[in-house]
Amino acid sequence: MSGRATACLKDRISDQPVVALKNHPEERYEIRNCVAKSKKFDQRDCALKGSSRLSNLQYRPDIDGLRAIAVSSVVLYHAFPSLVGGGFIGVDIFFVISGYLITTILMKEIAGPGFSVLDFYERRARRIFPALAVVLLATIAFGKLVLFPNEMEELAKHAIGASFFAANFTLLNEAGYFDTESIYKPLLHTWSLAIEEQFYIFWPIVCVAMYRLRLGILFFTILILGSFAYSVFELPRDQAMAFYSPISRFWELAAGGALAFLHQRRNGRFSRPHPFGGVYSVSAAIILVLGLAFIRENQFPGAAALAPVLAAVLFIQSGQTALLNRTFLSAKPIVWVGRISYSLYLWHWPIISYLHIVSDVEPSIWTRLAAIGAAFALAAATFYFVEQPFRRRTGNAKPAITATTCLAAAASIAIFQLDLRQSAFAGVPNDNKTFLQVVEAMRSPCPFKVGSYTDCYDFTGGREPKAILLGDSHAGQLLPGLAQSSSIAPIQAFILNGGCPPLLGVERLAGGRPLDPYGDSGAKCSEINNARIGYAAASKASVVILAFVATEYNSNESHYENGADKYSYNGRNGGNLNVATLALADTVARLISAGKKVLLVGDNPTLTLANYRTCLLPTRPIKIGWTAENLSCTVDVDEAREQRASMMSEFSSLRDRYRDRVFIFDSQDHLCDNNGCPVQKDGQVFYRDRDHLSLTAGVIVGKALAKRIGYTLLK
Structure with a gap:
């Protein structure tokens, strides 16, 4: 068979072998096409006779x-x-x-x-x-x-x-x-x-x-x-x-x-x-x-x-x-x-x-x-x-x-x-745009080297940092508010995403193995935490703030779907609450021994997926089945408190143990009232997903945190 004929036929069989082409109308069409486009094509090749390597391919x-x-x-x-x-x-x-x-x-x-x-x-x-x-x-x-x-x-x-x-x-x-x-x-x-x-x-x-x-x-x-x-x-x-x-x-x-x-x-x-x-x-x-x-x-x-x-x-x-x-x-x-x-x-x-x-x-x-x-x-x-x-x-x-x-x-x-440059909807803040513009402008070289970690930020305005924020993405959502309050509290921030809390000895696990929080940073959670907590302890800053997603550690029942543990502490696997309790006590003790005041940030409410989707549905141009009666955009106060009750109890225990050295700042005081914790208020959405605050809410809480640090802890 000629090379061109073979190519024509191979194209047609790239999904499935074919035989008896004369009985298949599409294959007859394909062969006629091949014949028409190749003057040198021998019609005997179309019948796939002889010893061609395509001869016994079957449809x-x-x-x-x-x-x-x-x-x-x-x-x-x-x-x-x-x-x-x-x-x-x-x-x-x-x-x-x-x-x-x-x-x-x-x-x-x-x-x-x-x-x-x-x-x-x-x-x-x-x-x-x-x-x-x-x-x-x-x-x-x-x-x-x-x-x-x-x-x-x-x-x-x-x-x-x-x-x-x-x-x-x-x-x-x-x-x-x-x-x-x-x-x-x-x-x-x-x-x-x-x-x-x-x-x-x-x-x-x-x-x-x-x-x-x-x-x-x-x-x-x-x-x-x-x-x-x-x-x-x-x-x-x-x-x-x-x-x-x-x-x-x-x-x-x-x-x-x-x-x-x-x-x-x-x-x-x-x-x-x-x-x-x-x-x-x-x-x-x-x-x-x-x-x-x-x-x-x-x-x-x-x-x-x-x-x-x-x-x-x-x-x-x-x-x-x-x-x-x-x-x-x-x-x-x-x-x-x-x-x-x-x-x-x-x-x-x-x-x-x-x-x-x-x-x-x-x-x-x-x-x-x-x-x-x-x-x-x-x-x-x-x-x-x-x-x-x-x-x-x-x-x-x-x-x-x-x-x-x-x-x-x-x-x-x-x-x-x-989508980093313009908002898709009026009334829904474009967190990607403003967050990146504000925060990236404040990104600074890290004062320590560990893998390829670079999430270091400077909100000091060129002054000596008086406070250092350590946390995961729930700390990161507060950065725009801190950036707007640098005159009140000059702060450095070291954020670690990937579900890694700012706690000594903690590893996020995947398949029973320590996880690289960025996938390619070349460092584990514990290695980055050792570096940033060590830096904070040795710095001249007088206050260290710890902020992380508390609901993740509210009980020992949070596992992967197959029952495997999500975290380990000093090489020993365990339930989330046990791991966080031991590691938090260790971390606070380390910072207190270095002469620091420690401010523990109470986490914001976490929404159910239904809360989040339902409350944002009215702003979508296309929606099915929505009525005003279906809309429920408030998280019950008791439910919000229960989500992180165990961790808040640990916070209180540490505050009682280290009087005048450990303090608590509760985000929910600035997001909730006696009627509940709204998902949106006055046309402003407070969440960008089920547990992360929007720019609007992040600025509210971040500014309040800066005032607490600047007007109270640094005095």
């Missing part, structure tokens, strides 16, 4: 049908989670299918002349990038209409991750896939695309090495067992890592690859009608139904992922002539859903996510069905007008691929920058 409609089952289970799970509790396993079926088809194509191409890894990458790009770019841009555009600045910033970050197929790593540092707040992330689902693309990057090289080194099924066995073992091992330690890590997922794609390898090694014998095909397909259906019914979120992936992977392998192995495969999976409506499954997967989640964002109540059944219908309509349009034209190469497609990718990435970055 299997039942695999498209299996795609339909996979995407339908995911869509139904996201729309009706209580109805299809295990529907998320559909993604694992996709992984197996992808591994099988890609390995089939790669091994056939590698065995023939002229194989190009770059050509393979280019075909995958044309398959994936265009539709993804359309959905990313649409999701960002709609987000500009309905999202608040901090939400838009998060969306832009996720869009950038999706554009460069690193969404799984972006999401890994946030809440887990099954966490409550996941529904408010319109691009959450792009994690699976990232896994597949990361697989595609190295898999062609692996296949070439296997072919050249004549590696057999033993290689697949080692790869599958190693990845699977990691998934099982990591699940109880860190479910988010087990879920999002490519290492814990590659075995699923490799399982499909191993099946393809066996088929190729046996010259297609495994893909012929199998005497036990009916048994295989029925067994696969039973396993799949049981998985959908009984697999639960806290069990996944780990060993539970065996069910969807085994079901997919059995369906593929049973062959297209097996009873279920040729009747149900090969039915035209099912196959059609499978053909648009990629676009359907891309569209369904942003629609469902935005539906929850603009609603103050759970969307009705009819609303959810309408959302699914909209997803199907957009998926069909994207398939026919975006996916198909890009797959049919009529020239050099690489510039178009590059353009669509850069467009999505550039739009994400532009939106991110735009």
Whole structure:
């Protein structure tokens, strides 16, 4: 077959092998296109006769049908989670299918002349990038209409991750896939695309090495067992890592690859009608139904992922002539859903996510069905007008691929920058803009060196610092108020995000291991705390302020979803309250012994997610189901106090122990009254998320803190 003919045909089969092209109208069209565009094309090549390496590639409609089952289970799970509790396993079926088809194509191409890894990458790009770019841009555009600045910033970050197929790593540092707040992330689902693309990057090289080194099924066995073992091992330690890590997922794609390898090694014998095909397909259906019914979120992936992977392998192995495969999976409506499954997967989640964002109540059944219908309509349009034209190469497609990718990435970055400069809504303060402008102007070189830590701020106006603020992001939210009060109290501030309190000996854990709070700072929480607390103790400042999210340490019951501890103290794991109590006493004693006064900051109320979303809903241009009667924008005073009662009790104990040396400043005195703690007041929103104050509230509390320091403690 001529090289140009091969290229034309390879483009069409980049998703699935094809045979009997004369019986498939789309393939007949593609070949006519190839013939028309190549004068040297030999029509005998179109029939795929002879020994061409593409000659025994088969189109299997039942695999498209299996795609339909996979995407339908995911869509139904996201729309009706209580109805299809295990529907998320559909993604694992996709992984197996992808591994099988890609390995089939790669091994056939590698065995023939002229194989190009770059050509393979280019075909995958044309398959994936265009539709993804359309959905990313649409999701960002709609987000500009309905999202608040901090939400838009998060969306832009996720869009950038999706554009460069690193969404799984972006999401890994946030809440887990099954966490409550996941529904408010319109691009959450792009994690699976990232896994597949990361697989595609190295898999062609692996296949070439296997072919050249004549590696057999033993290689697949080692790869599958190693990845699977990691998934099982990591699940109880860190479910988010087990879920999002490519290492814990590659075995699923490799399982499909191993099946393809066996088929190729046996010259297609495994893909012929199998005497036990009916048994295989029925067994696969039973396993799949049981998985959908009984697999639960806290069990996944780990060993539970065996069910969807085994079901997919059995369906593929049973062959297209097996009873279920040729009747149900090969039915035209099912196959059609499978053909648009990629676009359907891309569209369904942003629609469902935005539906929850603009609603103050759970969307009705009819609303959810309408959302699914909209997803199907957009998926069909994207398939026919975006996916198909890009797959049919009529020239050099690489510039178009590059353009669509850069467009999505550039739009994400532009939106991110735009939201740092202008507010999306009147009445909702743009914390990103003002906070960064005020605080970044005050950023100063750190007086100590630990890793790449740089969150040091100077609010002294060139004078000697009289007080030093140490804290996490809940201390950081007070900086704009302190910046406006430098004449009252010259303060230095050293902020440490990532859930690290300003306490000696405390480590934030992830998977049982100390966490780098910034991901790439090269230092642990305890190392940065030792440096900043040591600096404060040795400084000439007379007051040290400790501010952190007290609700996190209000009890010993706060664990990761798998029951693992979140914190350790001096190398010993423990409940949050126990860790904080011991570490706080140690830290205060260290500062008192250095001659400092210590001011402990009582934390602001934490909202339930419903409080936050409901109270901000009236300011969204688009909203569903909202009425004034539904609006409840006040946190009960008793509830607010109970959220941090244990830590406030510890504060009081330390104040009693170190009289005239330890003091308490309560943020709630400036945010609450006898009627409660408002989420918004006089058109001003007091929160930018469920537990962080807005610029408005941060300035109020920050100024009050500066006055307490300047007018009382420094006198």
